[in-house]
Amino acid sequence: MRAHILTIGDELLIGQTINTNAAWIGEQLDHAGIDVLRAVTVGDDHAGIRAALAAALAEAEVVILTGGLGPTHDDVTKLAVAEHLGLELQFHPEILDGVRDLFERRGREMPASNHTQAMVPEGSEVLPNRHGTAPGLWIEHAKNGSLQIVVLLPGVPFEMRTLMTEHVIPRLASRHGLHNIVHRVLHVSGIGESNLQELLGDMSPFFEEGVRLAYLPGPSTIRLRLTAVGEARQEAEARLDAFEAAIRERAGRFIFGTADDTLESVVGGMLRERGRTLALAESCTGGHILDRMTDFPGSSDYIKGGLVAYCNEVKIGTLQVSPETLRSDGAVSEAVAIQMARGVRLLTRADIGMSTTGIAGPSGGTPEKPVGLVWIGFSDASDAFAVKFQFGDDRVVNKERSGAALLNLLRKRLLEEESARR
Amino acid sequence: MRAHILTIGDELLIGQTINTNAAWIGEQLDHAGIDVLRAVTVGDDHAGIRAALAAALAEAEVVILTGGLGPTHDDVTKLAVAEHLGLELQFHPEILDGVRDLFERRGREMPASNHTQAMVPEGSEVLPNRHGTAPGLWIEHAKNGSLQIVVLLPGVPFEMRTLMTEHVIPRLASRHGLHNIVHRVLHVSGIGESNLQELLGDMSPFFEEGVRLAYLPGPSTIRLRLTAVGEARQEAEARLDAFEAAIRERAGRFIFGTADDTLESVVGGMLRERGRTLALAESCTGGHILDRMTDFPGSSDYIKGGLVAYCNEVKIGTLQVSPETLRSDGAVSEAVAIQMARGVRLLTRADIGMSTTGIAGPSGGTPEKPVGLVWIGFSDASDAFAVKFQFGDDRVVNKERSGAALLNLLRKRLLEEESARR
Numbered sequence: 001m002r003a004h005i006l007t008i009g010d011e012l013l014i015g016q017t018i019n020t021n022a023a024w025i026g027e028q029l030d031h032a033g034i035d036v037l038r039a040v041t042v043g044d045d046h047a048g049i050r051a052a053l054a055a056a057l058a059e060a061e062v063v064i065l066t067g068g069l070g071p072t073h074d075d076v077t078k079l080a081v082a083e084h085l086g087l088e089l090q091f092h093p094e095i096l097d098g099v100r101d102l103f104e105r106r107g108r109e110m111p112a113s114n115h116t117q118a119m120v121p122e123g124s125e126v127l128p129n130r131h132g133t134a135p136g137l138w139i140e141h142a143k144n145g146s147l148q149i150v151v152l153l154p155g156v157p158f159e160m161r162t163l164m165t166e167h168v169i170p171r172l173a174s175r176h177g178l179h180n181i182v183h184r185v186l187h188v189s190g191i192g193e194s195n196l197q198e199l200l201g202d203m204s205p206f207f208e209e210g211v212r213l214a215y216l217p218g219p220s221t222i223r224l225r226l227t228a229v230g231e232a233r234q235e236a237e238a239r240l241d242a243f244e245a246a247i248r249e250r251a252g253r254f255i256f257g258t259a260d261d262t263l264e265s266v267v268g269g270m271l272r273e274r275g276r277t278l279a280l281a282e283s284c285t286g287g288h289i290l291d292r293m294t295d296f297p298g299s300s301d302y303i304k305g306g307l308v309a310y311c312n313e314v315k316i317g318t319l320q321v322s323p324e325t326l327r328s329d330g331a332v333s334e335a336v337a338i339q340m341a342r343g344v345r346l347l348t349r350a351d352i353g354m355s356t357t358g359i360a361g362p363s364g365g366t367p368e369k370p371v372g373l374v375w376i377g378f379s380d381a382s383d384a385f386a387v388k389f390q391f392g393d394d395r396v397v398n399k400e401r402s403g404a405a406l407l408n409l410l411r412k413r414l415l416e417e418e419s420a421r422r
Numbered sequence: 423m424r425a426h427i428l429t430i431g432d433e434l435l436i437g438q439t440i441n442t443n444a445a446w447i448g449e450q451l452d453h454a455g456i457d458v459l460r461a462v463t464v465g466d467d468h469a470g471i472r473a474a475l476a477a478a479l480a481e482a483e484v485v486i487l488t489g490g491l492g493p494t495h496d497d498v499t500k501l502a503v504a505e506h507l508g509l510e511l512q513f514h515p516e517i518l519d520g521v522r523d524l525f526e527r528r529g530r531e532m533p534a535s536n537h538t539q540a541m542v543p544e545g546s547e548v549l550p551n552r553h554g555t556a557p558g559l560w561i562e563h564a565k566n567g568s569l570q571i572v573v574l575l576p577g578v579p580f581e582m583r584t585l586m587t588e589h590v591i592p593r594l595a596s597r598h599g600l601h602n603i604v605h606r607v608l609h610v611s612g613i614g615e616s617n618l619q620e621l622l623g624d625m626s627p628f629f630e631e632g633v634r635l636a637y638l639p640g641p642s643t644i645r646l647r648l649t650a651v652g653e654a655r656q657e658a659e660a661r662l663d664a665f666e667a668a669i670r671e672r673a674g675r676f677i678f679g680t681a682d683d684t685l686e687s688v689v690g691g692m693l694r695e696r697g698r699t700l701a702l703a704e705s706c707t708g709g710h711i712l713d714r715m716t717d718f719p720g721s722s723d724y725i726k727g728g729l730v731a732y733c734n735e736v737k738i739g740t741l742q743v744s745p746e747t748l749r750s751d752g753a754v755s756e757a758v759a760i761q762m763a764r765g766v767r768l769l770t771r772a773d774i775g776m777s778t779t780g781i782a783g784p785s786g787g788t789p790e791k792p793v794g795l796v797w798i799g800f801s802d803a804s805d806a807f808a809v810k811f812q813f814g815d816d817r818v819v820n821k822e823r824s825g826a827a828l829l830n831l832l833r834k835r836l837l838e839e840e841s842a843r844r
Contacts, residue, residue, distance in 0.1 A: 013458045015449030016638055016647075019441055022463070027437030036435045037470065039463040041444070048459065055477065185438065194493050194533035194555075214466065215494045216433050217578060225433060280730075286716025287709030290730045294708025295818050297784055305732035308702075308712045314727045314770050318740060348736050362719055390529055394553060396717050397580060 001172070003029050004056035005039040008049060008067035008077050009155055012041045021066050021157055028164055032173050033181050034062065044068055049080035053150075057141070061148055062172065067155030069117075069134035077152060078121065078137070085141055085150070087121040095126060099133045127167040129159055136163040138171070181229055182236040184244060187257040188222040189408045196222060199251050211243045219397050220404030221256075221263065256411055263407040264292045270414045271302040278410070279350035280306035281319055281340040283331065284358035284374060288399040289406055304348040309340065319343030332357050332369050337377030337386035345379050353379045354410060355386075356402050361393045374402045376409055423594070425451050426478035427461040430471060430489035430499050431577060434463045443488050443582055450586055454595050455603040456484065466490055471502035475572075479563070483570055484594065489577030491556035493535040499574060500543065500559070507563055507572070509543035517548060521555045549589040551581055558585040560593065571597075603651055604658040606666060609679040610644040611830045618644060621673050633665045641819045642826030643678075643685065678833055685829040686714045692836045693724035700832070701772035702728035703741055703762040705753065706780035706796060711825040726770040731762065741765030754779050754791055759799030759808035767801050775801045776832060777808075778824050783815045796824045798831055 005025050011017040022039040029036050037060055042048035049068070056063040068077030082089055096118040103110040117133055120126060127136030134154040141148045151168055153160045188196060193215050203213060210230065216223040226243055230236030248255060257266045271278055280290055287308045293299055307318060312331065315321040321339040329335045337357050345353025358374030365371035372391040378384065389405050391398045427447050433439040444461040451458050459482055464470035471490070478485040490499030504511055518540040525532040539555050542548060549558030559574040573590055575582045610618060615637055625635060632652070638645040648665055652658030670677060679688045693700055702712055709730045715721055729736060734753065737743040743761045751757045759779050767775025780796030787793035794813035800806065811827050813820045 012445070013448050013461055014452035015445035015447070016636065018445040019461075023434070023437035023440045025437070026435050030436035037465070038474070039435055039441075041461040043459070052460070183436070183438075192528075192530065194535045195530070197494055197535055198533045214432055215492065216431075216439065217492070219578070219580060223433075223438075225438065227432075282709070285713075286721075286725075287704070287712030287728070287730065288716075290709030291707075291713040291821075294710075294730070294732065294782075295821070297817060299708075300732050303708075303730075303732050305730040305736045306709070307729055308709065308716070308725075308727045310716065310722050310725050310727035311770065318769060347740060348733065360716075360719075390527065392527075392553060394580070395719055397553070399713075399717070 001033075001062060002035045002037050002060045003062040003064065004037055004052075004060040005029075006049070006052050006056060006063060006065040007039070007041045007155070008044060008065060009041075010043045012067075013043050021155065021160055024157070024161065025064055025066070025164065028169055029062075029064070029172075030181060030183070032169055034172065035181070044076055046076050046080045046083075049077060050084045053081060053084050057143065057148055057150075061146075063148070063150045064153065064168070065151065066153045066160050069152060069154045078119070081139070081150060081152060082121040085121065085139065087123065087139075089119040090122050092118050092120050092126065095120065095135055098128065098135070102133055127153075127163050129154060129163060131162055132156055132159040134159070136167060138167070181227065182233065182240050184226045184240055185259055186224040186226065186244070186247065186255050187261055187263075188224060188251065188254045189220070189256050189263060189404055189411075191222075191251070191254045193217045193222055196224075196251060196254070199254075200247060201250065203246075206243050206246065209239055209243075211239050213243075213247075220401045224255075253412075256408065262292075263404055263411070265296060267407045267411050267414075268293060268296055268299055268302060270411065272298075274414065276352060276414075277302050277304050277348075277350045278352050278354065279304040279344045279348040280406075281309055281344035281353065281355040281377075282306060283309050283315075283340070283356055284360040285356045285399045285402045285406075286310065286360075289356070289403040292403060304350040306348070307344055315340065315343075318347065320346070330369070332359055332373060332375060334375055334377075334386045334388070337375035338379060338384045339377075341377035341379035341386075342384060351380060352410070353377075354406055356406060358389075358398070358402060360395045360398050362395055372398055374398070374405070376402070376406050378409065378413065423455075423484060424457045424459050424482045425484040425486065426459055426474075426482040427451075428471070428474050428478060428485060428487040429461070429463045429577070430466060430487060431463075432465040434489075435465050443577065443579055446579070446583065447486055447488070447586065450591055451484075451486070451594075453603075453605050454591055456594065466498055468498050468502045468505075471499060472506045475503060475506050479565065479570055479572075483568075484573070485571070486573045486575065486590070488575045488582050491539075491574060491576045493533075493538050493555065500541070503561070503572060503574060504543040507543065507561065509545065509561075511541040512544050514540050514542050514548060517542065517557055520550065520557070524555060549575075549585050551576060551585060553584060554578055554581040556581070558589060560589070603649065604655065604662050606648045606662055607681055608646040608648065608666070608669065608677050609683055609685075610646060610673065610676045611642070611678050611685060611826055612834075613644075613673070613676045615639045615644055618673060618676070621676075622669060623672065625668075628665050628668065631661055631665075633661055635665075635669075642823045678830070684714075685826055685833070686711075687718060689829045689833050689836075690715060690718055690721055690724060692833065694720075696836065698774060698836075699724050699726050699770075699772045700774045700776065701726040701766045701770040702828075703731055703766035703775065703777040703799075704728060705731050705737075705762070705778055706782040707778045707821045707824045707828075708732065708782075710821040711778070711828055714825060726772040728770070729766055737762065737765075740769065742768070752791070754781055754795060754797060756797055756799075756808045756810070759797035760801060760806050761799075763799035763801035763808075764806060773802060774832070775799075776828055778828060780811075780820070780824060782817045782820050784817055794820055796820070796827070798824070798828050800831065800835065 125138040137152040214225040228240040340355035341353040355377035361371035377386040547560040556576040636647040650661040762777035763775040777799035783793035799808040
């Protein structure tokens with residue numbers, strides 16, 4: 001079963017609203033084993049909607065439309081769909097009763113414009129909307145003897161989601177019966193896209209078995225998306241297991257998580273598991289890493305806090321960085337990175353102190369210390385070291401990359417400690 | 423001039439990545455006065471890309487494609503476009519040199535797979551990508567005697583944005599020539615959407631003059647987008663000037679900036695102008711505000727740094743918060759907020775110290791101190807106070823709202839000081 005998603009609204013086209021509906025619907029359809037061929041956004045425009053619907057019905061068995069079902073003059077979806085399918089609009093009094101009820105419950109009078117909500121293409125099934133005035137509509141359309149399904153949903157995300165979950169997906173699944181596409185995501189850090197590809201080497205035997213691999217690079221990490229298709233779900237899962245095992249065998253040390261994991265959630269979980277606490281002294285990252293790590297409820301269990309040491313006063317006075325080292329080696333140096341990490345550990349009585357010091361850019365570099373140079377320091381009760389990184393010249397990206405580098409360093413360190421103990 | 427946006431990637435279709443690129447490109451094109459007819463997403467699939475490109479070229483003069491330009495096997499955009507337009511791929515050694523440089527600067531060897539990056543459809547202009555290995559491509563295609571423009575951009579958002587801003591929009595604008603749609607953005611803080619609407623009152627006389635007003639609310643600030651259309655650019659600008667003046671007269675005290683201004687850039691500029699320095703002691707915001715403020719080059723001139731005081735050790739030991747106050751009033755209290763602000767000011771020798779202490783959530787609240795309660799403290803040489811805010815139960819949103827509240831408080835304070843001096 002193949003689907004097109006058709007999202008309607010000027011605000012989506014000109015970027016006033018980010019199209020989260022298309023992503024969410026795509027995910028739901030994909031999980032139900034339906035192949036999403038295309039997602040199209042058009043404005044609140046009769047001809048545009050008809051053209052997109054025609055293209056969708058030419059290749060898909062299911063078309064999900066959202067948006068443009070409201071009572072205002074710019075909501076033209078229902079009319080365009082009815083016209084394209086050659087259906088008359090009919091008045092459904094029970095819809096109007098529902099809308100009137102909704103207004104009454106909110107203590108307001110129903111404006112007359114809501115009468116248009118009760119006009120529905122003939123033969124369509126009404127999917128009741130518990131949260132708003134525009135009901136969903138399920139239309140079955142015969143084409144060359146086989147049925148096509150056109151579903152109209154409101155554009156308000158939580159109304160749309162409720163209708164999808166309670167009505168559309170169950171109906172499609174019962175009709176469709178198959179769950180044969182399976183996805184899995186692996187998160188990778190510490191290696192670039194092309195190096196990763198080289199490391200993974202020839203994967204074609206797997207591809208011939210019906211699995212696919214996509215590289216989704218971000219500024220500081222890469223997501224690998226594994227997909228498998230099988231007659232039965234179990235078959236697809238088994239293929240994916242074998243494929244994942246092969247990838248882990250080749251590049252396992254760079255894989256830090258799966259699904260919704262992030263570097264900060266994974267490292268936070270490792271700290272919590274081991275009962276260790278962390279403090280950070282951030283210079284060039286300016287609080288970015290602390291901000292990311294404290295986005296998680298309960299992060300105060302393992303984050304003792306930290307310092308943003310943007311000036312030498314703080315480095316010297318609070319972190320006990322030596323003024324001589326600052327003079328001889330400069331603030332962006334191996335020695336200062338280590339002293340900062342040690343200083344913040346002692347100050348907060350954390351088990352581990354880490355630091356960043358670098359030239360975030362876009363200017364301020366020298367031939368010896370170019371923009372993008374970052375030292376990351378580490379200190380615990382038994383060890384202290386710093387690692388050098390060279391990033392690019394975009395300040396915000398450098399902050400993010402430094403954060404990923406620090407978190408990945410800590411992740412590897414915690415793993416090594418564990419294997420050393422064994 | 424009409425445009426189609428074509429975003430490519432399986433991850434977009436099945437909702438693993440939300441399509442922010444389409445929204446951003448749509449906004450940019452709209453601002454440049456280009457009519458966005460449609461935004462289409464297809465998978466990493468040769469036939470799908472060709473079909474969408476054909477549909478785009480049938481009605482639009484400009485087609486912007488993003489995604490699928492990387493060196494890996496699933497990146498098929500370039501091939502599909504070249505084939506559809508009947509162009510050969512040619513090897514461009516200077517692209518390969520650029521890619522090799524990028525790897526060298528990062529101290530890594532370039533994998534062989536990057537050779538495909540240097541294969542480019544004949545006749546296309548290469549738009550250099552400062553941040554990544556896949557260059558943008560500008561292709562001019564003749565159709566019935568008139569030119570159509572096909573632009574290929576990488577899918578990594580910050581690479582795509584830089585190429586759009588530095589190359590694509592300026593080229594389109596110079597070719598396009600028309601500038602009869604004019605936009606302006608005003609940023610508002612410290613007031614909600616419906617109160618703002620009430621404050622602005624009846625704007626219909628302006629609407630009749632051909633201007634439009636859109637409210638674009640974010641979690642902590644509101645953007646007002648003003649649009650005017652005129653035969654000539656000057657005419658549209660004049661209408662917009664009058665409209666903006668009316669809005670400022672009614673709601674000026676809540677307007678903190680225009681265009682790309684952010685609260686942190688505006689407040690940073692005010693500190694720089696006045697030669698004042700700031701330090702922050704962040705508890706519930708966990709480094710979020712320092713992170714935002716240090717995103718700007720040169721912010722080290724006015725940010726002395728700060729502390730993320732996630733544990734009481736840091737509050738007491740480093741910030742000199744009184745253990746008695748912590749016991750009697752609790753960490754989330756007016757008195758502790760003030761002591762934290764004073765402590766970080768003295769520690770860093772900044773002119774102004776500010777603080778956040780609150781219950782970020784989603785749990786940890788009590789009837790007296792519910793989730794979302796935040797105190798923001800202020801301290802300078804002559805004054806000290808704290809202000810209470812009550813936000814919701816979303817942790818990340820609470821961090822952002824607290825940040826906006828602190829920055830807006832500082833902004834108002836600096837403005838008041840100035841008017842007091844006059």
